[in-house]
Amino acid sequence: xxxxxxxxxxxxxxxxxxxxxxxxxxxxxxxxxxxxxxxxxxxxxxxxxxxxxxxxxxxxxxxxxxxxxxxxxxxxxxxxxxxxxxxxxxxxxxxxxxxxxx
Amino acid sequence: xxxxxxxxxxxxxxxxxxxxxxxxxxxxxxxxxxxxxxxxxxxxxxxxxxxxxxxxxxxxxxxxxxxxxxxxxxxxxxxxxxxxxxxxxxxxxxxxxxxxxx
DNA sequence: TCCATATATCGAAATATCTCGATATACCGC
DNA sequence: GCGGTATATCGAGATATTTCGATATATGGA
Numbered sequence: 399x400x401x402x403x404x405x406x407x408x409x410x411x412x413x414x415x416x417x418x419x420x421x422x423x424x425x426x427x428x429x430x431x432x433x434x435x436x437x438x439x440x441x442x443x444x445x446x447x448x449x450x451x452x453x454x455x456x457x458x459x460x461x462x463x464x465x466x467x468x469x470x471x472x473x474x475x476x477x478x479x480x481x482x483x484x485x486x487x488x489x490x491x492x493x494x495x496x497x498x499x500x
Numbered sequence: 501x502x503x504x505x506x507x508x509x510x511x512x513x514x515x516x517x518x519x520x521x522x523x524x525x526x527x528x529x530x531x532x533x534x535x536x537x538x539x540x541x542x543x544x545x546x547x548x549x550x551x552x553x554x555x556x557x558x559x560x561x562x563x564x565x566x567x568x569x570x571x572x573x574x575x576x577x578x579x580x581x582x583x584x585x586x587x588x589x590x591x592x593x594x595x596x597x598x599x600x601x602x
Numbered sequence: 603t604c605c606a607t608a609t610a611t612c613g614a615a616a617t618a619t620c621t622c623g624a625t626a627t628a629c630c631g632c
Numbered sequence: 633g634c635g636g637t638a639t640a641t642c643g644a645g646a647t648a649t650t651t652c653g654a655t656a657t658a659t660g661g662a
Contacts, residue, residue, distance in 0.1 A: 405507070405510060405511050406511055406649095409507050409508055409511040410649090411504060414598065417599065418598065440608080440609090441610095442607095442609085450650095450652090451652055452609075452610090453610080453612090453651080453652070453654090454650075454651050455609095456611080457610085457650090457651085459609095460610080460611095472658090472659095474608085474659060474660065475609075475658070475659045475660070476607095476608060477608080477609060486599055490600070493592075494592050494596075496516065496520065497519065497592060498588070498592070500523055500524065508619095511619095542639090543639060543640095544637095544639085552622090553621065553622055553623075554639075554640090555621080555622065555639090555640080555641080556620075557639095558640055558641080559620090562640080562641095574629090574639090576628095576629060576630065577628070577629050577630065577637060577638040578629095578637095578639080579638080
């Protein structure tokens with residue numbers, strides 16, 4: 399858990415908004431029938447909502463993944479990203495600790 | 501309370517370390533006798549500990565102040581900075597909310 | 603195998619941040 | 633008012649981030 403890298407990943411409004419969107423799958427278009435059983439959202443849907451280029455969003459998801467806030471799972475040609483709630487919580491705990499603990 | 505500006509202010513290891521140091525006055529040299537009753541730490545002491553230039557530290561303290569994490573109180577030629585605990589807590593609450601709230 | 607689709611990576615231009623030294627401002631004591 | 637000290641602001645060079653289009657890689661289907 400690298401606080402430095404985590405904070406840097408969150409120091410961007412679009413990346414934070416993506417993390418918010420990923421709280422609820424219904425923020426995105428419905429999954430294809432063959433993906434109905436899979437968790438997470440593909441890059442193209444995130445891109446469409448964020449209105450930034452494909453390469454930018456792929457890069458952003460890479461940063462969020464490196465920081466541990468999301469996991470990406472490849473299924474065929476698609477990568478499905480979803481939040482890693484445990485890592486998010488432990489980041490927040492560590493951050494709060496640094497900010498408040500005497 | 502501007503989450504954007506707050507996170508940017510914290511996206512720097514020295515500024516975060518300064519906030520940590522300010523938790524405890526004894527991280528710095530003792531105050532001058534005539535300042536014994538004052539709270540906070542002068543810029544020069546922070547600069548000495550951070551080992552960065554005076555202008556950089558003044559700039560950093562300005563950013564932390566703009567974000568609401570510290571207050572600066574002028575007494576004569578000195579500005580004494582101290583943490584604004586309430587603002588720090590409410591930032592953390594808002595941030596945690598953005599990160600976790602469904 | 604060849605083509606189409608989804609994602610990742612590369613290289614670059616625009617912009618922002620970091621950090622400094624120099625200078626300005628504010629205040630104190632003489 | 634003048635000189636000295638503490639802090640703030642300015643301008644600039646170095647570095648990092650943002651964001652893009654182009655290209656590479658991976659996969660699935662005809």
